[in-house]
Amino acid sequence: QQQVKQSPQSLIVQKGGISIINCAYENTAFDYFPWYQQFPGKGPALLIAIRPDVSEKKEGRFTISFNKSAKQFSLHIMDSQPGDSATYFCAARPEADKLIFGTGTRLQVFP
Amino acid sequence: KAGVTQTPRYLIKTRGQQVTLSCSPISGHRSVSWYQQTPGQGLQFLFEYFSETQRNKGNFPGRFSGRQFSNSRSEMNVSTLELGDSALYLCASRRGLGNEQFFGPGTRLTVL
Secondary structure, three states: OOOEEEEOOEEEEEOOOOEEEEEEEOOOOEEEEEEEEEOOOOOOEEEEEEOOOOOEEEEOOEEEEEEOOOOEEEEEEOOOOHHHOEEEEEEEEEOOOOOEEOOOEEEEEEO | OOOOEEEOOEEEEOOOOOEEEEEEOOOOOOEEEEEEEEOOOEEEEEEEEEOOEEEEEOOOOOOEEEEEOOOOOEEEEEOOOOHHHOEEEEEEEEOOOOOOOEEOOOEEEEEO
16 A cells, blocks of 8 residues: 555666656545655655646656656656666655655666 | 765675665755665665654564654664675765755775
8 A cells, every 4th residue: 555666667768768657556645645766876856746636747857757646656867867767766755755766767878 | 065975985895794874865855765776676665764754664673763853864773784784875865855856976885
C-alpha cells in the first residue's frame, strides 16, 4: 500500500530525444508527487512536483503527466541533454506525512 | 538563501563504534527528516522531527536515534555500528509539514 513502483531501472537516450520515466502507486491517500534529480556525490534536488488536482505540469523541458484513475504518474524530459544524465526518483506523500520514494532510474544521455 | 548543510561530509568508523551526524536546515524550516540511501535499498526514511518532537519514524532498529534542537538543527546518532550501516545519510528540511522538502548533500558513512 505504501510502495511507489518506478520503471525503468535504467534508461539510455540519445541527445535531443525524449526520456520517459514511469511511477505507479496504490495508496489513494497520496496527494503530493515530486520528482527528484540526483547527481553522483550530491543529495537529491527537487525537480518538479504535482498534486492530483491537475493532470499535467510543465517546467521548461520537464513535464509531469498524472493519471489519477490509473494511479500512475510519469516524468518526461524533452530534448534530453548530456547534462540531464543523473538518477531520477519519483516520490509520493500523504498529507503532511513522510515521502515514499521509488527505486530510482539511472538516465544516461549520449551525444 | 543557504541550503541544507550536513557535517561531516565523509566519515569512516569501525564496527561497534558510534557516530553522530549533524544537519542544519534551511533558515525558517522547522521540519527535519533523515534518510538512509544505499544502492540495494534506495532511499529509506529514518525519522522526522518537527519543533523538537519526533513525529514519524521509519522501520529501523533502535540503534538509530535522533533529536532536534530549539534552533531546528538536528542530529542523528547510530550506536554499535554494523557493516550494513555503510550508506549515504541524507537530511531534508521543509518549512512546514505540507511543504516541499529540500535535501542536503549527505554524509557518506563507511563502516569497516
